Amino acid sequence: MEAIINFVNWITGIVWGWPMLITLGLGGFVLSARLGFFQIRYFPYIIKQTFGKMFTKAEKGEVSPFQAATAALASTVGASNIIGVPAAIMFGGPGAIFWMWVMALMGMGSKFVEIVLGFKYREKNEEGEYVGGPMYYMKKGLKMPWLGSFFALMLMLELIPSIMVQANSVSASAQEAFGLNPIITGVVTLILVGLVVVGGIKRIASTTEKLVPFMAGAYFLAAMIIVIVNIAEVPRVFGLIFGSAFTPMSAVGGFAGSVVAASIRWGVARGVYSNEAGMGTAPMAHSAATNDHAVRQGFWGLFEIIVDTLVICTTTAFVVLSTDIWTQPGAMDNPSGLPAAAFNNFYGPIGGTLVTVALLMFVVSTIIVVIFYGEKQAEFLFGLKFSRVMRYVYLASIVIGAAGGAQTLWIFLDIMLAMIIFPNMFALFMLHGEVKDLTKEFFTSKEYYLKDIGKA
Known part of the structure; x- marks a missing residue:
């Protein structure tokens, strides 16, 4: 068994190095370029179409574009936004945040393409609900149903250890705090999650519509108060971020120093992991939405990246850098604990509790949505009845993971994730021409963009 674990770890180390960073990083850039960097050209318009329409209600029985976006956001806004960012700073230097921003901008291309394709190739299931995602555009767009089945099988299985890891982080945080x-934590989490997922996508969307803005807003507000109090440090923080993005960073206090390659690697990785652009999960939530055009729904993918990476991750970074908690002795020993330490120093004991509660909420919301994703894979492969069976397999894995069980499964997590990303990015490249045509149609049609800006 040890030999298998060592081999899997070795393969994972190779795959999640430059091959993955090139696939997602350069891939996102190429897709953005092929679409004429629309996320920059039409940025003000996209903001109006998303942030400006957050509170537009859906008709009864429908899933609004915002609800679909918050469901997808519930999956991406997780523990990594709080504990992943300081790790990137400690191992890649403050410059990693610059590369995280670059990756977020380029990742908008990948996420937009996959959501548009998911929306275009969606279909209705036995219950009359829209279902979509990479497995559908691989089957109907690429005409490669075997690849869609492979994607669905890998994701369906990958989510079991993924849920276990999430549940374990919940129980560990609750035990410590x-x-x-x-x-007990596992059972409570199981009940909370079960009550939501049993209601299907409409209940999930209704729950995340309320939960995500609340949890993200509360964390952002508490973090921004710290940044505002340290406002005099902000110019220095920007200097650190831009300065060390292109030049090596020497050791400072508890920080051991970094080279430019490390800044790029950690920043790109953080951008990729935090917003899930190119992973193929977001289209599953967005395919359930009611909208008049696939491109308009695709804009909500950009909304997710702005909220997840450019707002929440950046806020965490500014808390860590402006308070100088990253230079304190012993900072390198526990990078994940730096935000809690910063909150603790500022707010007192309640600060650490606030971060812990935020982590718990983030992780529970993530579990709710990934179970839905897993059900959709099972439905695609084996039908609606089997998807119900997988729902309870996923729910059971919450308690097993919370208790620390099946930890040997966790080593397969990253390698199985790679088996999802590579075929999805292949599909995006093969089908992005269709998205280019749809985007051109949207921005030149009198029914959509021209009508919105009053030039129809």
């Missing part, structure tokens, strides 16, 4: 037994 409140002394709760991991089994």
Whole structure:
């Protein structure tokens, strides 16, 4: 068994190095270029179409574009936004944040393309609900149903250890903060998640519509207060970010120093992991939305990246850098604990509790949505009845993971994720011409863009 673990770790190290960064980083750039960097050219318009329409209600029985976006956001806004960012700073230097921003901008191309394709190739299931995602555009767009089935199988299986890891982080946080037994945490999480996922996508969308803005807003507000109090440090923080993005960073206090290659690697990785652009998960939530055009729904993918990476991750970075918590002795020993330490120093004991509660909420919302994603894979492969069976397999894995069970499964997490990303990015490249045509149609048609800006 040890030999298998060592081999998987070795393969994972190779795959999640430059091959993955080139696939997602350069891939996102190429897709953005092929679409004429629309995310920059039409940025003000896209903001009006998303942030400006956040509170537009859907008709009864429908999923609004904003609800679909918050469902997808619930999956991406997770523990990594709080604990992943300081790790990138400690191992890649403050310059990693610059490369995270670059990756977010380029990732908009990948996320837009996959959401538009998901919306275009969606279909209705036995219950009359829209379902879509990479497995559908691989089957109907690429005419490669075997690749769609491979994608669906890998994601369906990958989500079991993924949920276990998420549940374990919930139980570990609750045990450390409140002394709760991991089994109790697991059962409570199981009940909370179960009550939501049993209601299907409409209940999930209704829940995330309320939960995501609240949890993200509360964390952002508490973090921004720290940044505002340290406002005099902001110019220095920008100097650190831009300065060390292109030049090596020498050791400072508890920070051991970094080279430019490390800044790029950690920044690109953080951008990729935080917003899931190119992973193929977001289209599953967006395909359920009611909208008049696939491109208009695709704009909500950009909304997600702005909220997830450019707002929440950046805020965490500014808290860590403006308070100088990253230069304190021992900072390198526990990078994940730096935000909690910064909150603790500023707000007192309640600060650490606030971060812990935010982590718990982020992770629970993530589990809710990834179970829905898993059900959609099972439905695609084996039908609606089997998807219900997988729902309960996923729910059971919450308690197993919370108790620390099946940890040997966790080593397969990253390698299985790679088996999802590579075929999805292949599909995006093969089909992006269709998205280019749809985008051109949207921005030149009197029914859509020209009508919106009063030039129809």
